[in-house]
Amino acid sequence: MTLSVRELVLDNSRADILQAAATCFAERGYAQTSIDDVARRLSATKGRIYHHYPSKADLFADVFRTGMDMNHAAVEPHRRSAGSPLDRWRGMARAHVRQMIETKAFQRAVWEGVEMHLRGATTPEQRDELTRLSAYRDEYGNIFRAVLAEGRAQGVFHFEHIGIANQLALMTLNSPIFWYKPRPRESERDVARIVEQVVVCALRGLGAPEEAE
Amino acid sequence: MTLSVRELVLDNSRADILQAAATCFAERGYAQTSIDDVARRLSATKGRIYHHYPSKADLFADVFRTGMDMNHAAVEPHRRSAGSPLDRWRGMARAHVRQMIETKAFQRAVWEGVEMHLRGATTPEQRDELTRLSAYRDEYGNIFRAVLAEGRAQGVFHFEHIGIANQLALMTLNSPIFWYKPRPRESERDVARIVEQVVVCALRGLGAPEEAE
DNA sequence: TTGACAACATACCCGGTAGTATGTTCATCA
DNA sequence: TGATGAACATACTACCGGGTATGTTGTCAA
Numbered sequence: 001m002t003l004s005v006r007e008l009v010l011d012n013s014r015a016d017i018l019q020a021a022a023t024c025f026a027e028r029g030y031a032q033t034s035i036d037d038v039a040r041r042l043s044a045t046k047g048r049i050y051h052h053y054p055s056k057a058d059l060f061a062d063v064f065r066t067g068m069d070m071n072h073a074a075v076e077p078h079r080r081s082a083g084s085p086l087d088r089w090r091g092m093a094r095a096h097v098r099q100m101i102e103t104k105a106f107q108r109a110v111w112e113g114v115e116m117h118l119r120g121a122t123t124p125e126q127r128d129e130l131t132r133l134s135a136y137r138d139e140y141g142n143i144f145r146a147v148l149a150e151g152r153a154q155g156v157f158h159f160e161h162i163g164i165a166n167q168l169a170l171m172t173l174n175s176p177i178f179w180y181k182p183r184p185r186e187s188e189r190d191v192a193r194i195v196e197q198v199v200v201c202a203l204r205g206l207g208a209p210e211e212a213e
Numbered sequence: 214m215t216l217s218v219r220e221l222v223l224d225n226s227r228a229d230i231l232q233a234a235a236t237c238f239a240e241r242g243y244a245q246t247s248i249d250d251v252a253r254r255l256s257a258t259k260g261r262i263y264h265h266y267p268s269k270a271d272l273f274a275d276v277f278r279t280g281m282d283m284n285h286a287a288v289e290p291h292r293r294s295a296g297s298p299l300d301r302w303r304g305m306a307r308a309h310v311r312q313m314i315e316t317k318a319f320q321r322a323v324w325e326g327v328e329m330h331l332r333g334a335t336t337p338e339q340r341d342e343l344t345r346l347s348a349y350r351d352e353y354g355n356i357f358r359a360v361l362a363e364g365r366a367q368g369v370f371h372f373e374h375i376g377i378a379n380q381l382a383l384m385t386l387n388s389p390i391f392w393y394k395p396r397p398r399e400s401e402r403d404v405a406r407i408v409e410q411v412v413v414c415a416l417r418g419l420g421a422p423e424e425a426e
Numbered sequence: 427t428t429g430a431c432a433a434c435a436t437a438c439c440c441g442g443t444a445g446t447a448t449g450t451t452c453a454t455c456a
Numbered sequence: 457t458g459a460t461g462a463a464c465a466t467a468c469t470a471c472c473g474g475g476t477a478t479g480t481t482g483t484c485a486a
Contacts, residue, residue, distance in 0.1 A: 031244035
């Protein structure tokens with residue numbers, strides 16, 4: 001299922017910092033978030049954060065990495081499953097969308113990290129850390145792309161350019177990080193329905209056959 | 214067709230500033246862009262910019278507004294056309310995607326502006342300017358939503374929740390501002406094919422009937 | 427019991443940037 | 457032709473925030 005931060009990050013103190021940082025970065029963006037903001041959210045001061053992280057950029061990188069780690073862990077089982085490409089893609093997509101919703105703060109940081117990398121980010125040293133993480137993210141995108149290619153070869157998916165198709169599909173799957181807001185008294189069932197609508201939309205976009213499963 | 218900045222903005226000096234600002238904001242983001250950056254791109258100094266705009270926030274707001282004005286101008290004719298909801302939606306979508314590609318810098322500013330508004334932006338005064346612009350953007354989104362609703366009533370589109378469907382469709386149509394890069398020696402025909410793939414993907418996602426037009 | 431270290435808090439420095447105050451140049455018009 | 461104002465450039469201030477240097481507290485091991 002969906003991994004929480006505390007499950008993935010052993011150190012409790014660091015996990016708290018990561019969660020607070022992810023929330024701040026998601027709320028205000030990297031540049032607008034000061035280290036003091038993160039500390040304030042922890043009812044602490046800079047000292048605590050700089051004791052664990054050498055710089056703001058490193059803290060952000062750790063949020064980025066943690067978000068991606070959680071995604072990989074959630075999607076990997078479905079990729080390895082024995083079903084058809086269509087079934088595997090759907091399984092991966094569902095897991096991914098659920099990740100976007102349930103670890104939204106981290107996923108927004110991932111998004112902004114990729115953006116920062118595409119732009120010309122900061123110092124040369126932090127730059128290749130971002131490059132590594134961005135490659136990590138690309139690799140993740142390629143997992144979906146591979147299943148997509150396999151499915152097209154079998155005549156399940158229909159599209160013109162696989163790069164564009166993959167981009168569009170992933171964009172759809174990612175989109176909840178921008179518009180999803182938990183409703184008051186929202187049930188697990190409600191979330192599942194949202195996930196399903198997103199996945200169905202993406203599958204249709206890929207030219208997959210409609211079905212009632 | 215697609216409007217250029219100089220066509221829309223009468224004052225030439227302001228148009229140059231707007232273009233430079235849009236480019237800078239798109240490249241680095243609002244916070245990372247200093248007024249000096251914009252001035253440098255113009256081979257000028259702060260003085261020029263502050264002569265025309267009272268603050269950085271006002272400059273950004275003008276970029277935002279200009280981007281939205283161009284979108285409205287491009288889409289409006291298709292909305293008013295006499296065709297079926299499906300044809301109108303497709304026409305609007307094509308025009309929109311083309312806007313995203315050809316005025317990408319401005320559209321990224323629009324995107325960031327909406328983001329900034331959803332977060333808690335700056336001073337109370339600049340805040341309600343952003344609120345106005347964000348409402349302007351919502352109104353634009355509702356144009357698509359209205360045609361979508363009309364089409365669903367006629368059985369052309371098929372989806373569960375119209376809010377989510379509209380969000381997903383617009384996200385697809387907007388996505389080129391994130392991944393589109395002009396290729397060397399790219400022809401008008403190439404652009405048209407990209408536009409078509411995006412629009413087709415969005416239409417499928419909405420459950421519209423496939424056709425070869 | 428003490429010393430050593432982890433885990434912070436406090437106080438301070440300093441670079442970058444928004445905004446301002448004050449020149450300077452050039453065109454226009456009375 | 458001189459005065460006036462638009463359209464900038466230059467020089468400066470104030471502040472915010474990343475980073476550092478140093479102090480404080482609790483814990484654990486010898």
